[in-house]
Amino acid sequence: MSKITNIPSEIRNFFSEKRRSIVMDTFTRLLEGLNLDTRSLGGLKRENCQLTNLQVFQILLLLPFFAIKGFSHYDGSVLCRMFGGKKDILYSYLSQDNVNWRNVVYRITNWLLTKVTVRQDHKKSLLPTVLIADDTDLPKTGMHMESIGKIFSHVHQKCILGYKALMLCWSDGRTQFMLDFSLHGEKGKVDGKEQGLTSEQRNGRYERKRDEKCHIAKRKEEYFMSKGVKLLDMVKNAIRNKIPFDYLLVDSWFTCT
Structure with missing residues (x-):
């Protein structure tokens, strides 16, 4: 595949007119309509990669629609036969x-909402549009993960x-979209066993040096933030x-004090 080929267009060419379904045609147009620029996706491309960041991002979106359960199945x-790479x-x-x-x-x-809110079933609906926030446990079995620790379930x-995961989504009673999420940990109350781990366990976790100004470093600052405080921040961001x-x-x- 050419390095400058747009993946949705390539998919459209891969399927013959007889085999191309309305669903696939609609989906490829959706990908093209998102109009995400390369800057927002990490730049043009990475070294030693034949695909641009935009093309890799589009492959990620296509995985579930081709019944590819995870990266290891790529x-x-x-998709691998169509676009190459491992x-x-x-x-x-x-x-x-x-x-x-x-x-x-x-x-x-926001792009999807513009498509939903113009529909007649949305306009005529008496149901309110809502933000839904919820938290959940994300249990793990291994220790070689960044900032992993004990949480109270x-x-x-x-x-x-x-x-702990905190998630925010939008719903009109018919359609639901994920808006935001954050990961959280608990410091613990026992001195010398921060996050419920021994010093040896904490030192054995995965660590990575990052630029303090990068987006991932900023997200990591939220890790020990109160979920109530973070929820307020999420709602403000939605507004x-x-x-x-x-x-x-x-x-x-x-809503507790």
Whole structure:
């Protein structure tokens, strides 16, 4: 494939007129309509990669639509045969520190909302549009992960190894979009066992040096932030991005003093 070939156009050429479904045709037009620039996706391309960052990003979006369950299944798949490369191009792309994923997600969501809010079923609906916030446990079994630690699980009523995830989505009662998410940890209350781990366990975790001004470093600063405080920040960000909503739906504990 040519380095300057646009992937959606290439997909359209790959399928013959008889085989091309309406769904695929619509999806490729959707990808083209997102109009994401290379700067917001980490620049033009990375060294030793035959694909641009925009092309790799488009492959990532296509994976579930081709029933590719994960990066490890990319090799040998129809997408791999079409566009080349190995699974490493996907892993290395997502390991970049200079992509503002919050901005990318909001740009996609805003574009999708413009398509949803003009529909007659949305305009005639008596249901309110809402932001929905919720938190959940992300249990893990290995220690070689960045900032991994013990968290208190209200589901299991005990401390488990993992992360806490806080998520914000938008819904009109028919359609739902993810807007934002953050990962959180708990410092713990025992001196010498921060995050419920021994010093040996903490030293054995994955660590990576980053530019303090990069987007990933900024997100890491949220790690020990209160989820209530972070939720307020998320809602303000949704307002700045002109997301329309009537109510914010949360669990009752979010409103505690």
